[in-house]
Amino acid sequence: MESLSNRKKVIEQTPMNFWERMYLPAIAKGLSITFRHMFKKKETTFYPEEEREFSKNWRGMHSLKRDEQGRERCTACGLCALSCPAEAITMIAGERKKGEEHLYREEKYAAVYEINMLRCIFCGLCEEACPKEAIYLDGPIVPADYLRKDFIYGKDKLVEEPLK
Amino acid sequence: MELALVIEKIILIVVIFGVSLGIAAYSTLAERKIAAFLQDRVGPHRAGPHGMFQPLADGLKMFLKEEIIPSQSSPILFILGPSLALFTALLGSAVIPFGENIQIGDRLVPLQVTDINVGILYIFGIVSLGVYGIMIGGWASNNKYSLMGAIRAASQNISYEIAMGLSIIALLMVTNTLSLGEIAAQQHAWQWNVIYQPLGFLIFLVCAFAECNRTPFDLPESENELVAGYHTEYSGFKLGAFLFAEYINMFVSSAVMATLYFGGYNYPGMDWVNAMLGPTWGPLVGVAVLFAKILLFIFFFMWVRWTIPRFRYDQLMNLGWKVLIPLAIANIVITGIVITVKELL
Numbered sequence: 001m002e003s004l005s006n007r008k009k010v011i012e013q014t015p016m017n018f019w020e021r022m023y024l025p026a027i028a029k030g031l032s033i034t035f036r037h038m039f040k041k042k043e044t045t046f047y048p049e050e051e052r053e054f055s056k057n058w059r060g061m062h063s064l065k066r067d068e069q070g071r072e073r074c075t076a077c078g079l080c081a082l083s084c085p086a087e088a089i090t091m092i093a094g095e096r097k098k099g100e101e102h103l104y105r106e107e108k109y110a111a112v113y114e115i116n117m118l119r120c121i122f123c124g125l126c127e128e129a130c131p132k133e134a135i136y137l138d139g140p141i142v143p144a145d146y147l148r149k150d151f152i153y154g155k156d157k158l159v160e161e162p163l164k
Numbered sequence: 165m166e167l168a169l170v171i172e173k174i175i176l177i178v179v180i181f182g183v184s185l186g187i188a189a190y191s192t193l194a195e196r197k198i199a200a201f202l203q204d205r206v207g208p209h210r211a212g213p214h215g216m217f218q219p220l221a222d223g224l225k226m227f228l229k230e231e232i233i234p235s236q237s238s239p240i241l242f243i244l245g246p247s248l249a250l251f252t253a254l255l256g257s258a259v260i261p262f263g264e265n266i267q268i269g270d271r272l273v274p275l276q277v278t279d280i281n282v283g284i285l286y287i288f289g290i291v292s293l294g295v296y297g298i299m300i301g302g303w304a305s306n307n308k309y310s311l312m313g314a315i316r317a318a319s320q321n322i323s324y325e326i327a328m329g330l331s332i333i334a335l336l337m338v339t340n341t342l343s344l345g346e347i348a349a350q351q352h353a354w355q356w357n358v359i360y361q362p363l364g365f366l367i368f369l370v371c372a373f374a375e376c377n378r379t380p381f382d383l384p385e386s387e388n389e390l391v392a393g394y395h396t397e398y399s400g401f402k403l404g405a406f407l408f409a410e411y412i413n414m415f416v417s418s419a420v421m422a423t424l425y426f427g428g429y430n431y432p433g434m435d436w437v438n439a440m441l442g443p444t445w446g447p448l449v450g451v452a453v454l455f456a457k458i459l460l461f462i463f464f465f466m467w468v469r470w471t472i473p474r475f476r477y478d479q480l481m482n483l484g485w486k487v488l489i490p491l492a493i494a495n496i497v498i499t500g501i502v503i504t505v506k507e508l509l
Contacts, residue, residue: 027471027472034202034467034470035202037202038201042204043204044205046206
């Protein structure tokens with residue numbers, strides 16, 4: 001059948017001549033190519049000591065943001081947990097008491113906020129869903145660990161450092 | 165006098181044994197390093213400076229791993245397989261002349277464990293025995309992949325042994341002896357056999373790759389089609405024995421190639437060096453030269469591994485039976501004609 005795109009190219013394959021069927025010249029050529037690679041610049045980045053450059057919109061570990069006055073932005077609405085396709089986020093809401101206004105911006109806040117980093121696929125949907133601009137995936141690579149339970153990150157690891 | 169002979173042989177055996185194991189251990193590191201360099205990487209570099217202690221870490225890991233003997237296997241054969249592979253691999257270095265006779269005090273010490281007059285045949289016998297380790301291991305595993313790998317190993321080794329033997333015959337017509345010690349001694353200074361037998365060397369080299377199950381002939385353990393072939397079911401130290409045997413085989417075949425074709429411990433200007441350094445230290449330079457040649461061959465083995473992809477099974481058989489064997493026979497005929505013409509002139 002005629003191809004519609006008309007981009008089909010028929011490649012002529014001539015039978016190999018004697019020199020080519022010996023394979024040895026081709027092998028010598030291949031060996032010289034690999035040998036030259038010995039002296040090329042190595043591509044390795046020595047990861048824990050040095051990090052490669054990330055693009056600006058790279059998604060890493062989550063962080064829960066604070067507002068200008070250092071109060072936690074999260075109001076525990078649960079939209080991030082709802083939008084999460086991997087069901088990595090859970091939270092328990094708490095009510096803000098009198099005298100805690102300097103800690104939490106809204107009247108309701110996340111008493112417990114956990115992300116299971118083994119479930120998370122770093123899609124960034126929680127970041128998009130958040131109406132309070134409280135969660136961003138702007139951290140580093142999530143570090144390796146030995147136990148599964150240690151991959152469930154709570155507020156101690158997720159919330160930003162308080163303002164000084 | 166007899167006691168001195170026994171002591172000297174025991175020391176030599178222990179040294180060669182240790183050197184074989186040491187070179188085999190560090191070949192594993194060299195393999196990974198060379199693989200890395202050829203692929204623009206750095207390779208193992210965490211254990212010690214530049215990863216120098218990596219073989220120790222690997223060996224320790226092999227020892228500490230759980231040893232699994234599959235319930236459906238035959239346990240005696242399962243253990244016999246890797247033992248035989250390691251045993252036969254270590255036997256080969258007994259007839260290799262590592263240097264000229266060294267004078268210690270007023271004793272001449274030959275740097276060869278034993279100079280039997282059928283040295284080459286001995287090596288061939290040992291190499292043929294080596295395949296039994298793989299076959300028994302693959303068979304005892306009671307696993308389809310292992311059996312496939314074992315069958316491939318057996319047929320491959322048998323096919324390539326023929327071409328290897330034929331290529332050696334042409335060499336023997338030149339040297340007129342089977343003893344490796346004499347063959348090495350004949351290639352004094354620069355009169356290396358590779359000058360007289362370039363085609364024979366090429367055939368021998370290809371066959372050595374096939375006998376050692378190295379890429380492009382690593383069909384017995386092709387990891388992507390046979391899940392590691394004959395050692396699929398092996399773990400722990402028994403797996404280590406198989407892998408170790410491969411590297412020792414590589415060392416021995418490199419030593420054999422260096423001795424048969426590249427002059428062994430001979431090098432241009434050796435008479436001058438021997439006269440300068442005397443009969444005690446002069447031969448040691450020869451030993452160093454031989455080891456440099458061996459290491460070059462080992463490097464070549466690894467270099468080829470990371471350059472050429474694996475053969476298909478039918479291509480392997482084509483190359484062995486339809487190319488190498490006719491070439492080897494042609495080499496014998498040409499060598500015979502040249503020798504006869506030379507004698508007539």
